[in-house]
Amino acid sequence: MEPLLLYPDPPPPVLVQALDLAGYPWKAAGTAEAASRLEPDEGWAGAVVSADVDPEGAFALCRTLRKRDLPLEPLLVLVAGHQLPDLELREDMFDDFCVSPFQDRELEARLKHLFWRTGQGTRPELVEYGPLMLNLETYQAAIAGRPLDLTYMEYELLKFLATHPGKVFTREILLSRVWGYEYYGGARTVDVHIRRLRAKLSTEHEHLISTVRSVGYRFGQSRWGL
Amino acid sequence: MEPLLLYPDPPPPVLVQALDLAGYPWKAAGTAEAASRLEPDEGWAGAVVSADVDPEGAFALCRTLRKRDLPLEPLLVLVAGHQLPDLELREDMFDDFCVSPFQDRELEARLKHLFWRTGQGTRPELVEYGPLMLNLETYQAAIAGRPLDLTYMEYELLKFLATHPGKVFTREILLSRVWGYEYYGGARTVDVHIRRLRAKLSTEHEHLISTVRSVGYRFGQSRWGL
């Protein structure tokens, strides 16, 4: 995903925290000139402009961004409560606003709705580890860009392992966490699924799943800390 | 000015206070039936639906209001902070939202901005995905230029899927989002409608809807980028 344009530079820590938490990449710019200099080839995904410290500069930037050949969309401004009346005369300069202090979830929800409105769709929930990518919304997986055709249990197992990279799981734990608590089956079932996963990962990447003898299986590299 | 439609009946006092303070006339309705009975000849100016006490009823009303011949616009929902994640799959049911508790000024600013926006006519009336085209105004659909003769439920199902391309939906989700919350029917109904949709898409394009075994159905291809 292309990054969001943030203002000012450096951006408010609460804003950075909310965006990082929600997983949106971003770049900050303090001036319109910096914004165009830093702009990716594919353009900005959108902009979040904080207007509570320097309203003048903030709205000036909004105007500039809107007057481009390809007006920047979507554009969200952060304002303090006392600035709300100021928005009335600047309707055309933003697509949505958020009153600070705000919850991280509210900003995330507003961005999601904005992206949906402007037709760019929502950002898929991804699980990534090295060459592996799992798209949780579309139930699709890919290794090094090549799509993997996984069955349901294979996908669930890989998802669980990939969301806990480096950690070793016994077969019993995997059965209870992936298959379900009430599952009563042989532990060797896990082996077979691991085998098929490795086969589909191809010899090139099968080392992503390693066997820990007498214990269980691990995805990715071992972690010495924690 | 025409009144705003409020939900529930009686509406939350804080909402009434904010609207009265801002000078917006309003009428409250507790059901969709009451809403249509109380509707002025010139139609509602918009709606403010409070979802923090009775989310089910609130979103059911939103859905009804949007499915009218002339969808009610603009529609603003009030939600509690913990409900923010629930908004994700209901993007199309509202134009803006406000997190309660809210300042009177924020609600006023949001309504102003909404009225300005809807005056600009920003609502997309076309849904396109590859060879598929849906005209939301005329309830017409076409695949590769050839018109499709779809029934109501077929159209609604296809519309929902096509507005979330790539995403996989369980039958239960589809039943609740396309058929409605109060629907209590067998999940296999979805299968049959999917089948007829595929048939009407003709073998040439039936791959647009793919089955994800043990999960549900997906429209269109994966979205790795964006």
Added chain:
DNA sequence: CACCATGTGAAGACAGCGTGAACTGAGGGT
């Protein structure tokens, strides 16, 4: 070398899904 854990191949059991067909209820026309 012996033993135990894991990899491998194959086969049966099972569940999910597609399919055809029947049923229901709402309109619409005669």
Added chain:
DNA sequence: ACCCTCAGTTCACGCTGTCTTCACATGGTG
């Protein structure tokens, strides 16, 4: 009032792919 049509729903059946299990082979370890 009657029949007809059609959209929507439900059901039963059979196929197919997936999961599970087992037996055996392989390999690491003391």
